[in-house]
Amino acid sequence: MKNRSLVSIDDYTKEEYLEILRVAAEFEKNPVQNILEGRVVATLFFEPSTRTRLSFESAVNYLGGRIIGFTDASSSSVKKGESLKDTILTVCNYSDLIVMRHPLEGSAKYASEVASVPIINAGDGANQHPTQCLLDLFSIQKTQGTLENLTISMVGDLKYGRTVHSLLMAMSHFNPTFKFISPVELKMPDEYKMFLDSKGIKYEEYLDLAENIKDSDIIYMTRVQRERFADPLEYEKVKNVYVLKNDMLEGTKDNLRILHPLPRVNEIDTDVDGNEKAYYFQQAQNGVYARMAIMTKMLGLK
Numbered sequence: 581m582k583n584r585s586l587v588s589i590d591d592y593t594k595e596e597y598l599e600i601l602r603v604a605a606e607f608e609k610n611p612v613q614n615i616l617e618g619r620v621v622a623t624l625f626f627e628p629s630t631r632t633r634l635s636f637e638s639a640v641n642y643l644g645g646r647i648i649g650f651t652d653a654s655s656s657s658v659k660k661g662e663s664l665k666d667t668i669l670t671v672c673n674y675s676d677l678i679v680m681r682h683p684l685e686g687s688a689k690y691a692s693e694v695a696s697v698p699i700i701n702a703g704d705g706a707n708q709h710p711t712q713c714l715l716d717l718f719s720i721q722k723t724q725g726t727l728e729n730l731t732i733s734m735v736g737d738l739k740y741g742r743t744v745h746s747l748l749m750a751m752s753h754f755n756p757t758f759k760f761i762s763p764v765e766l767k768m769p770d771e772y773k774m775f776l777d778s779k780g781i782k783y784e785e786y787l788d789l790a791e792n793i794k795d796s797d798i799i800y801m802t803r804v805q806r807e808r809f810a811d812p813l814e815y816e817k818v819k820n821v822y823v824l825k826n827d828m829l830e831g832t833k834d835n836l837r838i839l840h841p842l843p844r845v846n847e848i849d850t851d852v853d854g855n856e857k858a859y860y861f862q863q864a865q866n867g868v869y870a871r872m873a874i875m876t877k878m879l880g881l882k
């Protein structure tokens with residue numbers, strides 16, 4: 581992992597995922613260390629973020645490193661017309677590692693090809709969000725005690741949801757059964773279903789939420805992403821199609837945990853928050869430990 585960019589979740593092997601999770605568990609037990617002292621991490625966010633940016637920054641701060649960057653491209657020279665390539669080449673002079681979120685699919689790969697320091701993809705359009713995926717794996721392993729042979733219901737925007745795309749690819753190493761629950765307009769793209777077919781992994785597609793979560797170990801809820809729709813009317817048609825409510829959780833498995841990459845809009849009723857099966861805020865906390873592990877591995881410090 582040392583000095584390698586993380587652009588897509590399949591840049592890492594199964595063994596490398598497990599190593600990240602092992603190191604994340606170490607950091608969870610002992611999160612305040614000076615292991616990043618003297619290192620500078622740049623966070624370049626061309627799209628809004630709360631959890632990804634702040635958990636990276638929190639991780640760097642707890643580990644004694646320094647952060648530079650921008651939270652809005654309009655406050656950078658991109659506003660004056662500077663290209664992504666020139667921005668990356670410049671920021672490489674100021675940092676040891678670049679964390680970048682960008683609305684264009686493929687932007688992180690492009691950045692990794694021109695950069696002299698490792699790039700971490702913090703989300704590129706509807707494509708990939710690999711560090712979210714690693715914190716999701718960490719959350720699943722912590723709550724289930726294993727990653728193997730789990731039934732995972734993915735719910736909501738499976739078309740544009742980069743987190744479900746990354747998670748599907750990573751979990752394919754662990755013999756899962758997937759239930760894809762989405763409106764027809766937001767179905768899991770064929771390329772991901774073909775990927776599962778090629779690996780012999782079981783999946784079914786459903787429209788109804790309440791009926792299809794009873795045998796699940798994990799429900800992975802997602803937000804319908806208004807920013808990915810070209811036509812606002814198409815968004816209005818599907819935005820509230822699934823709302824998970826507390827009473828729907830009756831009869832579900834004891835070990836069930838509900839994950840959501842967040843932010844949520846309406847798709848999980850707040851009456852679920854007090855249920856012991858709701859895990860999404862702990863999941864967000866796990867992001868700090870997973871990102872500590874990713875950065876220190878990439879910098880060859882672990």
Ligand code: CP
Nearest residue numbers: 629630631632841842
């Ligand atoms: N999960 C996630 O990517 O959240 P943010 O958009 O707040 O970073």
